[in-house]
Amino acid sequence: MAAAVASQAVASMASVAGIAVSLASSSSSQVARLQLTTPAAPSSFGIGRCHLLTRSSATSDFGSTAPKKHAVSKVATNAVVVINSDNYGSALLYFSHELLLFEALREGLEEELDRDPTVCVIGEDVGHYGGSYKVTKGFAEKFGDWRLLDTPICENSFTGMAIGAAITGLRPVIEGMNMGFLLLAYNQIANNCGMLHYTSGGQFTIPVVIRGPGGVGRQLGAEHSQRLESYFQSVPGLQMVACSTPYNAKGLMKAAIRSENPVILFEHVLLYNLKEKIPDEEYICCLEEAELVRPGEDITILTYSRMRYHVTQAAKTLVNKGYDPEIIDIRSLKPFDMYTIGQSVKKTHRVLIVEECMRTGGIGASLRAAIMENFFDELDAPIGCLSSQDVPTPYSGPLEELTVVQPPQIVAAVEQLCMRG
Amino acid sequence: MAVSLASRVGGLVSLDACSLLGNNGVCKQAEQKSHCSVVVAGVAAFQSRFFFGDNSPYTSTSVVWRGAMTAGGSKAGGGRGRGVVAAAGGEGSTATMASAPELVKPKPKAKPQELLVTKEEGLEIYEDLMLGRTFEDMCAQMYYRGKMFGFVHLYNGQEAVSTGFIKLLKKEDFVTSTYRDHVHALSKGVPARQVMSELFGKSTGCCRGQGGSMHMFSKEHGLLGGFAFIGEGIPVATGAAFTTKYKREVLKDENADAVSIAFFGDGTANNGQFFECLNMATLWKLPIIFVVENNLWAIGMSHYRSTSDPEIWKKGPAFGMPGIHVDGMDVLKVREVAKEAIARARRGDGPTLIECETYRFRGHSLADPDELRSPAEKAHYAARDPITSFKAYLLENNLVTEAELNAIDKKIDDVVEDAVEFADASPLPIRSQLLENVFADPKGFGIGPDGKYRCEDPGFTAGTAQV
Numbered sequence A: 001m002a003a004a005v006a007s008q009a010v011a012s013m014a015s016v017a018g019i020a021v022s023l024a025s026s027s028s029s030q031v032a033r034l035q036l037t038t039p040a041a042p043s044s045f046g047i048g049r050c051h052l053l054t055r056s057s058a059t060s061d062f063g064s065t066a067p068k069k070h071a072v073s074k075v076a077t078n079a080v081v082v083i084n085s086d087n088y089g090s091a092l093l094y095f096s097h098e099l100l101l102f103e104a105l106r107e108g109l110e111e112e113l114d115r116d117p118t119v120c121v122i123g124e125d126v127g128h129y130g131g132s133y134k135v136t137k138g139f140a141e142k143f144g145d146w147r148l149l150d151t152p153i154c155e156n157s158f159t160g161m162a163i164g165a166a167i168t169g170l171r172p173v174i175e176g177m178n179m180g181f182l183l184l185a186y187n188q189i190a191n192n193c194g195m196l197h198y199t200s201g202g203q204f205t206i207p208v209v210i211r212g213p214g215g216v217g218r219q220l221g222a223e224h225s226q227r228l229e230s231y232f233q234s235v236p237g238l239q240m241v242a243c244s245t246p247y248n249a250k251g252l253m254k255a256a257i258r259s260e261n262p263v264i265l266f267e268h269v270l271l272y273n274l275k276e277k278i279p280d281e282e283y284i285c286c287l288e289e290a291e292l293v294r295p296g297e298d299i300t301i302l303t304y305s306r307m308r309y310h311v312t313q314a315a316k317t318l319v320n321k322g323y324d325p326e327i328i329d330i331r332s333l334k335p336f337d338m339y340t341i342g343q344s345v346k347k348t349h350r351v352l353i354v355e356e357c358m359r360t361g362g363i364g365a366s367l368r369a370a371i372m373e374n375f376f377d378e379l380d381a382p383i384g385c386l387s388s389q390d391v392p393t394p395y396s397g398p399l400e401e402l403t404v405v406q407p408p409q410i411v412a413a414v415e416q417l418c419m420r421g
Numbered sequence B: 001m002a003v004s005l006a007s008r009v010g011g012l013v014s015l016d017a018c019s020l021l022g023n024n025g026v027c028k029q030a031e032q033k034s035h036c037s038v039v040v041a042g043v044a045a046f047q048s049r050f051f052f053g054d055n056s057p058y059t060s061t062s063v064v065w066r067g068a069m070t071a072g073g074s075k076a077g078g079g080r081g082r083g084v085v086a087a088a089g090g091e092g093s094t095a096t097m098a099s100a101p102e103l104v105k106p107k108p109k110a111k112p113q114e115l116l117v118t119k120e121e122g123l124e125i126y127e128d129l130m131l132g133r134t135f136e137d138m139c140a141q142m143y144y145r146g147k148m149f150g151f152v153h154l155y156n157g158q159e160a161v162s163t164g165f166i167k168l169l170k171k172e173d174f175v176t177s178t179y180r181d182h183v184h185a186l187s188k189g190v191p192a193r194q195v196m197s198e199l200f201g202k203s204t205g206c207c208r209g210q211g212g213s214m215h216m217f218s219k220e221h222g223l224l225g226g227f228a229f230i231g232e233g234i235p236v237a238t239g240a241a242f243t244t245k246y247k248r249e250v251l252k253d254e255n256a257d258a259v260s261i262a263f264f265g266d267g268t269a270n271n272g273q274f275f276e277c278l279n280m281a282t283l284w285k286l287p288i289i290f291v292v293e294n295n296l297w298a299i300g301m302s303h304y305r306s307t308s309d310p311e312i313w314k315k316g317p318a319f320g321m322p323g324i325h326v327d328g329m330d331v332l333k334v335r336e337v338a339k340e341a342i343a344r345a346r347r348g349d350g351p352t353l354i355e356c357e358t359y360r361f362r363g364h365s366l367a368d369p370d371e372l373r374s375p376a377e378k379a380h381y382a383a384r385d386p387i388t389s390f391k392a393y394l395l396e397n398n399l400v401t402e403a404e405l406n407a408i409d410k411k412i413d414d415v416v417e418d419a420v421e422f423a424d425a426s427p428l429p430i431r432s433q434l435l436e437n438v439f440a441d442p443k444g445f446g447i448g449p450d451g452k453y454r455c456e457d458p459g460f461t462a463g464t465a466q467v
Helices: A002-013 A085-091 A101-115 A139-143 A155-167 A179-194 A246-258 A307-320 A338-348 A363-378 A397-403 A407-419 B043-050 B119-144 B159-166 B182-188 B192-200 B233-249 B272-283 B312-318 B331-346 B375-382 B386-396 B402-425
Strands: A023-027 A030-037 A051-053 A096-100 A119-123 A148-150 A171-175 A209-214 A239-242 A263-268 A275-279 A291-294 A299-303 A325-329 A332-334 A351-358 A384-388 B039-041 B174-176 B260-265 B288-294 B323-327 B352-357
Touching (some): A155 A171, A155 A179, A155 B233, A246 A263, A307 A351, B119 B159, B119 B402, B159 B288, B159 B331, B182 B192, B312 B323, B331 B352, B331 B386
Parallel strands (some): A119 A148, A119 A171, A299 A325, B174 B260, B260 B288
Antiparallel strands (some): A023 A030
16 A cells, blocks of 8 residues: 555655646545645645645545545555645645644544544543533544543553553553643653653654643633743653644644654644644644744744734734745654754744743743854844743733733744844 | 351351441450451442442442461451551550560461461462562662662561562452552563563663653553552543443453452552542442552651541442452462452453551662551561461461472573573664654654655754654
8 A cells, every 4th residue: 555655745746836646546446536725725835745634434524525435554654745835825625624723633643542542532521411512522422431531630640541451552641631731640651651662662652642722822811821831841751832823733633643753732722722734634733843834934933823913913014014924833842853943944044932831941932042053153243032921821811911922022022033133 | 167158148248247337346256266367348338238228229249258378376467456447355456566475466277167278379370489589689679779769668567468469360350559669560470570670770671761660651551550640640540441341342352350459558548539530440340359458657747647538448338439448468368358359340240449457667769768657567567468378378278398498499490590581682762762662653743844754864863852
């Protein structure tokens, strides 16, 4: 099957223009249909590596108009072809359906639960309640109580239990009802999740996904407004990704579940109701790659999760003022995609990082160091970094707004950075 | 006298055996002059009899075990005088230590049909006990000669627990341990060579030298670690038990019956992960056995100074599982209890909590001056050395000859010496090993500035791990 996929990829390279190409090939009862398409969703001006898609047997009840799908074959994440930005607009020839971000997560999770019986979800209220943000709604009825395990309130132990299950053959998805609650599981996440593969000399793998809503919401109070990405980033052996659109939410969820590494998938409380059209075809996103949101020439703005939207909003103002920012959603918080970031830095020579993490020891701090180390000679100005204040998130509305980076601050920072050098 | 477990009637045992309900302070077994060093707190009997009536919806989980190795002399093994393991004549509730001479009583020879082990089993058990002891003694030597470093926690004195439980397990069953894990690894079948190499930090160690004394792992033998933080292994063992349950319930694998055992100490029994896992194990009827190796000391913290209710076995019924207390210095008693608990787990009846009264002859680790434990206490337990008493049992009951035991001693000496030689001769890990096992999928190191995955660079493992 892999050979067939490869040969068709080669054949279709000739007709690459970002146009979706369907090739039919049959092997017994399976029909593999390949499409070349862009990885980015319509709402973003995406380029990057394209994905070979094959039809899957996953079913979705979310208004899909695609016909019944066939058995899964290998889904490649990095194709031989790279589509450049010129031909992006003509690439949208796939069938798509519109849904909200939490539904996209649900769709991705459901497809993986269908595909692999060892995938299960472990967490509080994931089963009968359907998940605190309805990401697992309806799953307990469909997959049963053992696969959607409602746990008692004991994060450290059920995370450890999921790790024990992972090293003996299952693939659990651990849900933290709020990411902040996973602080209670820090022992198991740092010591076992991250390190057990290493301390066992590579004998055991821990293919878990740890996911949950985090970030600053609307007046949820300090303990429910935490950003744990900075706490986990030092743990060796973990991968961290942050989703920001329905498209990458589904893609990252699926990729994380399929990965043999432990992956933490950061979702954001305020992004669950984002609406977007995503492909009917099965796709996964690359865990290690960043996403180009808007190409530009003047400055590289690196961001992730909710701040992506503050940045795109600020970009409107900036464009009106005559600036041309390049916006990259870094998506992979650990490891950083130094290629996409580097290409951008080499083009614009100025960098602004906009994040929701706290200033001290946050993702921005690490990213700044990594860029300086790798691309110092490319920079015309110091790397700017806008982070949340080092303040426990206050309850009161105006105060809460002040702790998080707002679009006017982004505009001001860009103007300042562009004036230098 | 070996008593069969036919004392169970219809699954629900009448609690004429023990006074755990507090009606009287005396163990009725002791009244009958037959020694009971095992106490059961079965949920069904406890609750259904006295709180919910005989039609209790709780499944019957109570079992009575009667340890038979040391008939007579109820002080033996019950020296701590815990309330429910009261000696005959009403001594019971004060925690007095019997002095050593009182413990060494002549034991009546068991009749042939009452023997608890066959000759083969006896030899296997003896060999495993000796392997554990000899290996640990060698570790001490090697440590003081500068061949191994860091924290080394030796298991001397507690061998009966490891042998008693693990020798009944299949290879597919799982074990988690703590930092005191060398002997659990050996009992589970990890070759002595691999364990010694691991301790020496060589690449031929069971974890390629990356784990060390406190992180022994073996996928082949079902050893899920070796954990430095106490309590950390209990959820992992619970997860392994969950996998068995999942395989039966979801994957419809009728043959999935792997049992998990979590070994941990008295200090851990005060830790949240312990309680959280007891709860989950009963909730989902997981095939797990929680084994508390109560050696009375958590480094320098006495169990009685840190625990509100020192009787750890009682915490089992609080979570809906049987709680057993057994003399952990007596390998046959441990084995009897283990057999029942493992059978219970394997047939799907759920978890068991077993508290083993045991003792470590050495300090907490090789760095521990061990100044807080009284010489009297040490002497008390030294007299109950599991190897000495098992050897005596074998010889007195004519199961083996002295020569056979000596042959085993020699064999074990050779095995341990060979392990040291192998470890000495093995190579240390090379530079390129440093980054190999950080990620199962090395794409996790990310994409470098040149656009390729870092791990695709042939020079990658000679570099650094920053991402």
